[in-house]
Amino acid sequence: MNFNLGLIPLLPFLGAAVLMLFGRKWSRDTVFIVAALAIGAACIVAIDGFFFVLPDAGPGGLSDVVMTWIATGDLHIDLAFRMDALSGVMCLVITFIGFLIHIFAAGYMADDPDYARFFAYLNLFCGAMLVLVLGDSLPVLFIGWEGVGLCSYLLIGFWYSSTANADAGKKAFITNRIGDFGFLLGMFLLFQYTGTLSIPEIGGAAGLTKTLWLGQPVAFWAALFLFVGAAGKSAQIPLYVWLPDAMAGPTPVSALIHAATMVTAGVYMIARMHAVYLLAPAAMAIVAVVGALTAMFAAIIGFAQNDFKKVLAYSTVSQLGFMFAGVGTANFDAGIFHLVTHAFFKAGLFLCAGSVMHAMSGSGDITIMGGLRKKLPWTHGVFFVCWLAICGIPIFSGFFSKDAIIAGAFSTEIFGHDLAWVGKLVGVMLMLAALGTAFYMSRLYFLVFSGDETRASEKIKHHIHESPPIMTFPLVVLAAGATLVGFLGLPSGLWHHPEQNLLYHHLEPVLGPELEVSHSTEAIFMALSTVLAVVGIALAAVFYRGGYKEPARAFGAKFPGFLRLVQDKFRVDELYDAVIIRPVKAFSRGLFRFVDRIVVDKILVEGTGAIVDVFARLARAVQGGDGQRYMAVFAVGVALLVHFATQPTLPFTKLKITQTGRAVEVDARRSKTAPTRDLDYLFDFGDGRPLVKAKAGEQHHDYDRPGTYTIHVTVSDPRWGTEDGFKEKVEVQ
Amino acid sequence: MDIPTAYYLLLSFVLFLIGTAGVLLRRNALIVLMAIELQLNGGNLALLAFARELRDQKGHVFAFLVIALAAAEAAVGLAILVGLFRSRESVNLDDATMMKR
Numbered sequence: 137m138n139f140n141l142g143l144i145p146l147l148p149f150l151g152a153a154v155l156m157l158f159g160r161k162w163s164r165d166t167v168f169i170v171a172a173l174a175i176g177a178a179c180i181v182a183i184d185g186f187f188f189v190l191p192d193a194g195p196g197g198l199s200d201v202v203m204t205w206i207a208t209g210d211l212h213i214d215l216a217f218r219m220d221a222l223s224g225v226m227c228l229v230i231t232f233i234g235f236l237i238h239i240f241a242a243g244y245m246a247d248d249p250d251y252a253r254f255f256a257y258l259n260l261f262c263g264a265m266l267v268l269v270l271g272d273s274l275p276v277l278f279i280g281w282e283g284v285g286l287c288s289y290l291l292i293g294f295w296y297s298s299t300a301n302a303d304a305g306k307k308a309f310i311t312n313r314i315g316d317f318g319f320l321l322g323m324f325l326l327f328q329y330t331g332t333l334s335i336p337e338i339g340g341a342a343g344l345t346k347t348l349w350l351g352q353p354v355a356f357w358a359a360l361f362l363f364v365g366a367a368g369k370s371a372q373i374p375l376y377v378w379l380p381d382a383m384a385g386p387t388p389v390s391a392l393i394h395a396a397t398m399v400t401a402g403v404y405m406i407a408r409m410h411a412v413y414l415l416a417p418a419a420m421a422i423v424a425v426v427g428a429l430t431a432m433f434a435a436i437i438g439f440a441q442n443d444f445k446k447v448l449a450y451s452t453v454s455q456l457g458f459m460f461a462g463v464g465t466a467n468f469d470a471g472i473f474h475l476v477t478h479a480f481f482k483a484g485l486f487l488c489a490g491s492v493m494h495a496m497s498g499s500g501d502i503t504i505m506g507g508l509r510k511k512l513p514w515t516h517g518v519f520f521v522c523w524l525a526i527c528g529i530p531i532f533s534g535f536f537s538k539d540a541i542i543a544g545a546f547s548t549e550i551f552g553h554d555l556a557w558v559g560k561l562v563g564v565m566l567m568l569a570a571l572g573t574a575f576y577m578s579r580l581y582f583l584v585f586s587g588d589e590t591r592a593s594e595k596i597k598h599h600i601h602e603s604p605p606i607m608t609f610p611l612v613v614l615a616a617g618a619t620l621v622g623f624l625g626l627p628s629g630l631w632h633h634p635e636q637n638l639l640y641h642h643l644e645p646v647l648g649p650e651l652e653v654s655h656s657t658e659a660i661f662m663a664l665s666t667v668l669a670v671v672g673i674a675l676a677a678v679f680y681r682g683g684y685k686e687p688a689r690a691f692g693a694k695f696p697g698f699l700r701l702v703q704d705k706f707r708v709d710e711l712y713d714a715v716i717i718r719p720v721k722a723f724s725r726g727l728f729r730f731v732d733r734i735v736v737d738k739i740l741v742e743g744t745g746a747i748v749d750v751f752a753r754l755a756r757a758v759q760g761g762d763g764q765r766y767m768a769v770f771a772v773g774v775a776l777l778v779h780f781a782t783q784p785t786l787p788f789t790k791l792k793i794t795q796t797g798r799a800v801e802v803d804a805r806r807s808k809t810a811p812t813r814d815l816d817y818l819f820d821f822g823d824g825r826p827l828v829k830a831k832a833g834e835q836h837h838d839y840d841r842p843g844t845y846t847i848h849v850t851v852s853d854p855r856w857g858t859e860d861g862f863k864e865k866v867e868v869q
Numbered sequence: 870m871d872i873p874t875a876y877y878l879l880l881s882f883v884l885f886l887i888g889t890a891g892v893l894l895r896r897n898a899l900i901v902l903m904a905i906e907l908q909l910n911g912g913n914l915a916l917l918a919f920a921r922e923l924r925d926q927k928g929h930v931f932a933f934l935v936i937a938l939a940a941a942e943a944a945v946g947l948a949i950l951v952g953l954f955r956s957r958e959s960v961n962l963d964d965a966t967m968m969k970r
Contacts, residue, residue: 761966764901768893 137193139185141200141217141270144227145280147178148263152256159252168242171255175238175262179231186224195645196336197221199272206275213333217270221642225472226269226404229479233396234262236610240487241388243607244494248386254294258392261287265397269404273334274323277405281319281369284398285312291393292385304384311378315368322361326412329354339411359412359419362405363426370402372460373430376453377709383445387490390445394452395483400475403459407468410647417551420464421558424545427460428565433706435572439579440702444489444500447580451526452482454569458541461562467544468647469640473625474537476639477525480621481534484522484614491515491603491611492584497596502583504592506683509585511600514608516585518615523581525618527574528669533622535665540625540653542566543661547653567668574672579680587682627658791849791864798839798868804849805833820848839868877918885911898953898960902946909939 151174159167185198197220206213219227238258245254264287268280286309293305327333330341366372371379379399383390393399406413406423413420434453441447455478462471493500495512509516525532528539545563549556590597602608625639634641640650679688692699701707758769792803804817819828819835822845828835839845844867852859884907891904913932920928950960957964 762963763965764893764962771889771893 137189137196137198139189139193139198139200139219140181141185141198141219142202143181144178144185144217144231144270145263145266147174147181148259148266150174152260152263155252155256155259159256162252164246164251167252167255168238171259172235172238172242174259175231175235178262178266179228179235182224182227182231185219186228190219190221190224197224197646210331211327211333213273213275215276216272217267217276218272218336219270220646222404222407222472222646223269225476225639225642226400227266229400229476230262230265230269230396233479233483233614234258234265234392236613237388237392237396237483237487240391240490240607240610241386243604244388244490245386250294254291254386257287257290257294258388261291261392261397265401268401272336274326274338275333277335277408278319278323281365281401281405282316284369284401285309285316288312288382288393288398291389292382294385294389298384301384304378304381307381308378311375312368315365315375317365318361318363318368319365322358322365325354325358325361329358335408338409355412355415356419359409359416360422362409362412363419363423366402366405366460367426368402369405370399370456370460371430371453372402372426372456373433376430376434377712379453380446380449380705383443383449387445387486387493390449391483391486391490394448394486395479399452399456400459400479403456403463403471403475406460406463407472407647410463410466410468413463414466414550414648417555420466421551421555422464424461424464424558424562427457427462427464428545428562428569429457430454431457431461431569432565432572433457435569435576437702437705438576439572440699441576442501442503442703444492444502444505444580444584445486446500447502447576448482448485448489451485451573451577454573455482455526457569458538458566461545461566462541465541465545465548465559465562465651466550467541467548467651469625469643469650470537470540470544472643472647473639474534474541476624477533477537477618477621480614480617481522481525481532484518484611484618485526487607487611487614488515488519488522491607494603494607495600496592497599499592499596502580503684504596505584505590506587507585507590508600511590512602514602514611518608518611519581519585521615522618523577525622526577527673528570528665530662530666531619531622533618533620535669536622536625536627538570539658539662539665540627542570542665543653543658544651546661547657548651567664570665571668571672574669575676578673578676582676582680582682583684586680589683591683627653627662630655630658791847791862793847793864793866795866795868798842800837800839800847800866800868802835802837802847802849803833804835804851804862814854816852816854818848818850818852820850822846822848842869844868874918874922877921878915881911881914881918883911884908884914887911896961896963898950898962898965901962902943902950905946906939906943909935909942 151171155167155170159170162170190198197218199216199218201214201216203215204212205215238255241254241258245251248254261284264280264283266280267283268277271277271280289305289309291305292308293302296302296305323333326338330338332338332341364375368375379394382393385393413423431454434450434457438447438450438454441450455474459471459474459478462468462474489500492505492508492512492515495508495515496505521532525534528535542563545559545566548559551558590600624637626637634650637650644650679685679691704710794801794803800821802819804819814831815833817830817833817835819830819837821828821837821839823839823841823843828837833851844865846863846865848861848863850859850861888904888907888909888911891907892901895901895904913935916928916932916935920926920932953965954960
C-alpha cells in the first residue's frame with residue numbers, strides 16, 4: 137500500500153538544510169521552533185502511518201518509491217521506503233524520543249553560541265536514522281547507515297575547539313568505517329548470490345530456495361560480515377571503544393546516540409535481515425556470544441567509572457550486548473522490545489545526566505556529587521524510575537524486556553544439537569551481566585543522589601539548582617515511558633493470552649513467530665531476574681549508600697591492581713594503540729619516507745625535471761642566437777633534402793634471384809610495385825649470350841649448361857644520366 | 870659554337886657556392902648581404918640556362934622576378950643593418966645574437 141513515507145525522513149532533512157543555510161541569522165527561539173517542528177511533524181506522519189494506515193495495509197506494509205536511483209544491467213535499485221511493524225516501531229521511537237531530546241536540548245544548549253548548527257545536526261541525525269530504518273533495500277539502508285556515522289562525527293566533535301573532542305569524533309568515525317567495510321562486504325556477498333539488494337527479495341530468496349543459493353557457508357559469511365558492520369555501529373566487542381569516548385559531545389547528543397539513533401541501528405539491521413541469519417546458526421551463535429560477552433565486559437568496566445556519562449556509556453554498551461544476545465538467540469522480538477524500552481530509560485538517564493551536570497556547573501564527576509535527591513527533586517524522581525527500569529525491577533519496562541531475552545536464551549533451539557550449549561552459556565552470562573547492571577547503576581544512583589552532603593566545592597554547591605521546565609518536561613515524559621512501555625510486551629503467554637503481548641503480536645508478520653518459552657522457564661527466570669536485581673542493588677547500597685562506605689574502601693584497598701585495571705577500562709584502548717594504531721602509523725611513516733619522499737619526490741618529480749633539463753641543455757647549444765649558424769644548419773638540411781629527393785636509384789644491397797633448375801628469375805626492382813620513374817635495365821647473365829636490354833626490372837633466363845655464372849645488372853636513369861650496377865653469383869647444376 | 874648548358878649550370882653552381890660560403894663564413898654583415906646577392910645571381914643564371922635549353926620564356930620572366938626580389942631584400946637588409954649599427958655600433962654578426970633571447 138502506498139503512503140508518503142518519504143516525508144518522514146524528508147522533514148528533518150529539510151529542517152537541517154534550512155537551519156544550516158539561514159539558522160545563524162535567526163533568533164534562538166526561531167531555530168528551536170523550526171527544528172522541533174521538523175522532527176515533531178515527522179513524528180506525526182509516522183504515527184499516522186503506523187496507527188491509522190498500516191493496520192489496513194497488506195502483508196508488505198506501506199511502501200513508497202520516490203524514484204529510480206540506480207538502473208544498470210541487472211541491477212535495479214529504487215530510492216524506496218517501506219514501513220512494516222518493525223520499521224514502524226523504530227520510526228516511532230526515533231521521532232518521539234528525538235522530539236523530546238530536541239526539547240531538552242533547547243534548555244541545555246541555551247547558552248551555546250552555535251545553537252543553530254547544533255539543531256541542524258540533530259535534525260540531520262534523526263533524518264539519517266529514519267532513512268536507515270525505512271530503507272527498502274540495503275543500499276538505501278546504507279545511506280542512512282553512513283549518514284548517522286557522519287552525524288555522530290559532527291556531533292561528538294561539536295565542541296571542536298578542544299582537541300580531545302575532535303579526536304573522539306574522529307575515533308567514532310574511523311571505528312565505524314571499519315564496521316562499514318564489513319557491512320559492505322556482506323552486502324556484496326548477498327548480491328553475488330541472490331542477485332538482488334532489496335531486503336524483502338533477499339528475505340524471499342532465503343525462505344524459498346535456501347538449498348539452492350544460500351548454502352550454509354554463504355549465509356554464514358554474509359551474516360558474519362553484516363554483523364561486523366552492526367558491531368561497529370552498535371558498539372560491540374571489539375569495536376565498542378568509540379562509544380564511551382563519544383561522551384565528548386553535548387549530553388543531548390549522547391542521549392540521541394544511545395537511545396534513539398545510531399547504536400540501535402545494528403540491532404535493527406540484524407532483525408531486518410533475520411531471514412539470512414536464521415540460515416546460519418553458527419553466525420547466530422557468534423552474534424549471541426559476542427553480545428553476551430559485551431554485556432558482561434562493559435558492565436564490569438561500569439563498576440569503576442567515576443564520570444556520570446561514562447558509566448551510562450558503558451551501560452549502553454552492556455545493554456546493546458543484551459539486545460544482540462536477544463537477536464542472536466533468534467529471539468528477535470525480545471531484542472527489539474529491549475531496544476524500545478532501553479530507548480526510553482536510557483534517554484531518560486542521559487537527560488538526567490545532562491540535568492545533573494547542568495546543576496553541577498558542567499562537572500560529571502560522581503565522586504563530588506551526593507545528596508542531590510532534595511536539591512533536584514524532579515531529576516531525582518525521573519532518574520529513580522529509569523534506574524529501577526534498567527535494573528529490572530518488576531513492573532518497570534526493563535524487567536520485561538531483559539527477562540524476555542534471558543528466558544529466551546535458555547529456551548532457544550536455533551543452535552541445533554551441536555551448539556545447544558551456546559544458549560545456556562549466553563543465558564548465564566546475561567544473568568551475571570544483569571547482576572552487574574543492577575550493581576553499577578545503583579552505585580551511580582547512590583553516589584549521586586543519596587546522602588545529605590554534596591562532596592563538591594562550595595562554589596559548585598552554591599550553584600546547584602533544578603533545571604528549567606523545558607528540561608524537566610521531557611524527563612517526566614521519558615520516565616512515564618520507562619515505566620509503562622514494558623506493558624507493550626507483557627509475557628501474556630503466562631496467563632494464556634498471547635495476543636495481549638501487543639508488540640510481539642504486531643511484529644509477528646515481520647519477524648516470524650515468537651520464540652517458544654515454556655511457562656515454567658518464564659516464571660523461574662522472572663523470579664531469578666528480580667532476585668538478581670535486588671541483590672545488585674543491595675550490594676551497591678552496602679557499598680555506596682550515602683557516599684563511599686567502609687566496604688567499598690576496603691574492597692578498593694584489598695585489590696588495588698584490579699581496581700586500577702577496571703578504572704582503565706582493561707586498557708583496551710592502549711592495547712589497540714599498541715597492536716594496531718602504532719604499527720599502522722609506523723607503516724604510514726615508512727611509506728611517507730620511502731614512497732613519498734624518495735619514489736615520488738626524488739625519482740618521479742625531480743627525475744622528470746632532470747631529463748627535461750638534459751635535453752634542454754642539448755637544445756640550448758644549438759640555439760646560440762647566431763644567425764649564421766642557423767643558416768648553416770638550414771643549408772645542410774636543404775642539401776640533404778635535395779640529395780635524397782633527387783637520388784636516381786635508391787641504394788639496395790642485392791638482386792633478388794629465384795632459381796628453378798636451370799631457369800633463373802632475376803628481380804632488380806627497388807620495391808614490389810613498379811618503379812616510379814622510367815628506368816633502363818641491362819642484364820648480363822654471364823654465359824656469353826648477348827646482353828638483354830629491358831624496360832622492366834624482371835627478367836627470365838635459361839642456362840644451357842651447369843656452372844657458376846655472375847649476373848650483372850646495370851640500372852640507368854635516362855633523365856639524369858645516372859646509373860648503378862649490381863652483380864650476383866649463381867650456381868647452376 | 871654553342872656553349873653546352875652544363876657549363877652554365879656549373880658556373881651557376883659555383884656562384885651559388887661562393888655566395889653560400891660568404892653567407893656562412895663572413896662576419897661583416899655588409900659582405901653577407903653581398904654574398905646573398907651572389908646566391909641569388911647563381912639561381913638566376915640557372916633559371917636562364919634552363920630557359921635557353923628548353924626554349925621557354927618563363928625562365929626569363931622568373932629571373933626578372935628574382936632580380937626585383939633581390940632589390941627589395943637589399944633595401945630591407947640594409948635598413949636592418951642600419952638599425953643594428955645604431956644599437957650596437959658594429960656590423961659584426963657575432964655581436965648580433967639577440968635571437969637567443
